[in-house]
Amino acid sequence: MPTKAAPQAILEPRLLCGPGPANASPGVMEALARPPLGHLDPDIFPILLETAQMLGAVYLRDEGDGMSIPLSSTGTSGMETGMAALLEPGDTAIVGVNGYFGRRLAEIARRYGANVIAIEADWGEAVSNEKILAELDANPGTRLVAVVHAETSTGVRHDLAELGEAMKGRETFLVADCVTSLGGSELRLSDWGVDYAYSCSQKCLGMSSGMSPISISQRALDHAKAASPDYNFYMDLALLEDYWINRPPTYHHTLASPMLFGMHEALREVLDEGLEARWARHAQAGGHLQEQIRERGMTLVADPDHQLAQLTAVHVPEGIDGKEVQLRMLREHGIEIGGGLPGAPAMWRIGLMGTNASVETADRVLEALDAVLADAPVAAG
Amino acid sequence: MPTKAAPQAILEPRLLCGPGPANASPGVMEALARPPLGHLDPDIFPILLETAQMLGAVYLRDEGDGMSIPLSSTGTSGMETGMAALLEPGDTAIVGVNGYFGRRLAEIARRYGANVIAIEADWGEAVSNEKILAELDANPGTRLVAVVHAETSTGVRHDLAELGEAMKGRETFLVADCVTSLGGSELRLSDWGVDYAYSCSQKCLGMSSGMSPISISQRALDHAKAASPDYNFYMDLALLEDYWINRPPTYHHTLASPMLFGMHEALREVLDEGLEARWARHAQAGGHLQEQIRERGMTLVADPDHQLAQLTAVHVPEGIDGKEVQLRMLREHGIEIGGGLPGAPAMWRIGLMGTNASVETADRVLEALDAVLADAPVAAG
Numbered sequence: 001m002p003t004k005a006a007p008q009a010i011l012e013p014r015l016l017c018g019p020g021p022a023n024a025s026p027g028v029m030e031a032l033a034r035p036p037l038g039h040l041d042p043d044i045f046p047i048l049l050e051t052a053q054m055l056g057a058v059y060l061r062d063e064g065d066g067m068s069i070p071l072s073s074t075g076t077s078g079m080e081t082g083m084a085a086l087l088e089p090g091d092t093a094i095v096g097v098n099g100y101f102g103r104r105l106a107e108i109a110r111r112y113g114a115n116v117i118a119i120e121a122d123w124g125e126a127v128s129n130e131k132i133l134a135e136l137d138a139n140p141g142t143r144l145v146a147v148v149h150a151e152t153s154t155g156v157r158h159d160l161a162e163l164g165e166a167m168k169g170r171e172t173f174l175v176a177d178c179v180t181s182l183g184g185s186e187l188r189l190s191d192w193g194v195d196y197a198y199s200c201s202q203k204c205l206g207m208s209s210g211m212s213p214i215s216i217s218q219r220a221l222d223h224a225k226a227a228s229p230d231y232n233f234y235m236d237l238a239l240l241e242d243y244w245i246n247r248p249p250t251y252h253h254t255l256a257s258p259m260l261f262g263m264h265e266a267l268r269e270v271l272d273e274g275l276e277a278r279w280a281r282h283a284q285a286g287g288h289l290q291e292q293i294r295e296r297g298m299t300l301v302a303d304p305d306h307q308l309a310q311l312t313a314v315h316v317p318e319g320i321d322g323k324e325v326q327l328r329m330l331r332e333h334g335i336e337i338g339g340g341l342p343g344a345p346a347m348w349r350i351g352l353m354g355t356n357a358s359v360e361t362a363d364r365v366l367e368a369l370d371a372v373l374a375d376a377p378v379a380a381g
Numbered sequence: 382m383p384t385k386a387a388p389q390a391i392l393e394p395r396l397l398c399g400p401g402p403a404n405a406s407p408g409v410m411e412a413l414a415r416p417p418l419g420h421l422d423p424d425i426f427p428i429l430l431e432t433a434q435m436l437g438a439v440y441l442r443d444e445g446d447g448m449s450i451p452l453s454s455t456g457t458s459g460m461e462t463g464m465a466a467l468l469e470p471g472d473t474a475i476v477g478v479n480g481y482f483g484r485r486l487a488e489i490a491r492r493y494g495a496n497v498i499a500i501e502a503d504w505g506e507a508v509s510n511e512k513i514l515a516e517l518d519a520n521p522g523t524r525l526v527a528v529v530h531a532e533t534s535t536g537v538r539h540d541l542a543e544l545g546e547a548m549k550g551r552e553t554f555l556v557a558d559c560v561t562s563l564g565g566s567e568l569r570l571s572d573w574g575v576d577y578a579y580s581c582s583q584k585c586l587g588m589s590s591g592m593s594p595i596s597i598s599q600r601a602l603d604h605a606k607a608a609s610p611d612y613n614f615y616m617d618l619a620l621l622e623d624y625w626i627n628r629p630p631t632y633h634h635t636l637a638s639p640m641l642f643g644m645h646e647a648l649r650e651v652l653d654e655g656l657e658a659r660w661a662r663h664a665q666a667g668g669h670l671q672e673q674i675r676e677r678g679m680t681l682v683a684d685p686d687h688q689l690a691q692l693t694a695v696h697v698p699e700g701i702d703g704k705e706v707q708l709r710m711l712r713e714h715g716i717e718i719g720g721g722l723p724g725a726p727a728m729w730r731i732g733l734m735g736t737n738a739s740v741e742t743a744d745r746v747l748e749a750l751d752a753v754l755a756d757a758p759v760a761a762g
Contacts, residue, residue: 014418018421020635033413033414036589038397040399040719072454111613202637209635232492232612233489233492234457234461234616235615252457253455253456254583257402330422341632
């Protein structure tokens with residue numbers, strides 16, 4: 001076959017203001033391009049431990065409790081790792097479903113043999129903790145309750161602190177999808193009693209895609225390790241612990257050093273900025289965007305009491321071709337915004353995450369959106 | 382917690398001549414550092430298809446037969462994906478085991494519920510095709526035969542062409558671990574009748590770690606899709622096909638664009654060089670190294686009739702502290718060579734892969750090894 005030239009399109013930088021990936025910081029871009037290091041190099045092991053320690057600090061997991069590491073695969077693998085580690089066939093799992101990722105969580109729990117009780121809410125609404133707790137009371141042996149802290153498909157925040165408080169003292173594990181919250185809004189795993197959380201690298205942490213930072217409490221890790229090591233090998237937490245944390249280390253997989261360097265740098269930058277300052281920066285940028293969107297007469301998908309700052313889902317106004325608007329934002333302004341995921345109502349999803357969480361970036365997006373809408377593409381049919 | 386400075390160690394480039402990762406080419410390093418592109422950007426989809434097409438060409442899989450794509454996770458995930466896709470609990474799997482990775486293959490097949498018949502050979506020896514075929518005749522409903530084409534723990538090549546020829550016309554799937562062979566030595570999936578092969582990005586393809594390029598025949602893919610979609614979601618080939626190949630594409634996971642760009646460029650460079658020229662370059666470099674090693678009175682682990690060129694396992698000479706030699710190669714010469722994996726005899730593993738497959742690089746390694754051995758660290762006890 002003829003060989004292909006390097007694609008030209010990828011040479012034009014994008015401003016990535018969809019639901020993720022966001023643009024990585026200059027420091028992270030530099031880290032990704034560093035010369036590679038072997039996965040068993042003696043100099044890599046201190047970097048692994050520092051990365052794990054910094055990740056625990058960003059998750060606000062108490063030092064010494066369990067393990068916080070990034071997996072060498074994307075966010076969805078973090079979701080799957082938790083279900084694979086904590087569920088045995090026949091276990092009961094209560095799952096909050098108010099969008100695409102809650103639905104995926106329920107599907108994966110079912111694949112691993114769980115009896116799933118889905119607590120549903122409409123797209124844009126938060127799942128009720130009251131309903132979850134009632135179901136938990138009705139099913140006392142429930143293995144885990146899983147909710148989406150920040151639903152990437154709608155921009156809705158779950159009241160995770162409240163749920164964690166109510167579940168304290170129970171044996172049931174609390175699992176949270178923090179794909180869109182980690183590094184962008186308040187999240188305190190130990191205070192809130194979250195046993196297992198997973199996220200991604202490419203949103204509020206400001207790294208490239210490619211890793212899934214997870215955090216598991218000691219009691220959940222003990223449970224996972226006591227269970228028979230069935231199915232998943234790549235995502236086996238005991239084997240990952242033997243490489244990342246235990247010394248001497250045992251080979252498990254060939255960790256990509258560019259990803260490790262990028263993650264290390266991203267976490268370093270988050271801690272350097274300070275968690276509360278970073279959350280405030282995301283709140284300010286997203287608040288500004290949302291105010292401006294509403295001022296333009298457009299409506300938001302999320303219930304205002306549960307609106308995330310870092311991700312804003314906007315109903316496509318009646319008569320407008322939403323997909324064409326996205327394409328023109330990209331082609332005429334070099335800005336990516338997202339559309340709705342399968343099953344969702346027509347929407348745009350605008351993310352101001354990581355490096356892009358600023359009022360200036362919000363204004364750039366708004367200016368481009370105004371320009372496109374001034375000459376609005378009309379929906380077909 | 383105090384934030385960490387960027388680790389200094391990673392700023393000193395290494396010459397990576399262990400069993401992988403190898404150093405990436407300059408073109409690939411440049412590709413890895415390109416500005417990111419969203420995983421649903423309209424411009425990413427042609428790149429996905431080009432990458433899949435080029436990967437099929439590098440694997441020598443006939444166009445139109447099945448699917449060849451890189452997974453967003455490392456080589457071991459490609460091993461697991463094949464076992465998860467092709468095996469149902471109770472299926473029989475015949476697995477060749479003559480080193481660390483054959484053993485891992487058998488373990489993963491067992492995790493997915495297979496009745497595993499392991500055909501063993503000593504470390505350094507090839508697994509006998511005769512024994513495999515006898516076992517296959519004795520177990521006519523066998524779902525798959527899996528062998529390690531290039532055993533990364535010993536540098537042994539399996540006679541895959543011969544096995545494939547003998548299995549033609551059977552329903553049993555042929556699976557090959559090509560982690561160390563793809564791009565470095567002769568491999569012809571369609572001619573040889575290999576149904577499922579997996580590899581890694583960081584060895585003879587000359588990319589960074591982080592992806593697992595896999596290739597599956599149409600009949601094996603049909604089988605995987607007809608089976609119930611149990612367990613693995615992240616590695617579900619039907620869902621991956623819906624994102625990578627089928628149009629319109631369906632979101633599955635957030636592909637890391639740096640990895641995609643790196644893989645696209647690596648495959649482009651392989652095809653640009655030409656497969657046979659690239660295999661010959663690896664053969665020349667490895668042949669030179671092996672001749673020089675033998676001239677120094679050291680012995681190789683692999684049976685000479687099955688010695689890979691790209692990976693040379695050397696017995697640590699009596700009385701020498703092999704690990705200390707590795708450390709001094711790294712600290713005094715900036716060169717990584719590998720040691721033995723758990724369960725293996727004491728050895729060094731020297732890889733000349735991808736960009737590093739040259740006589741010049743072999744001589745650099747030999748010169749450093751000579752210098753270290755001139756003042757040889759003696760084994761303790």
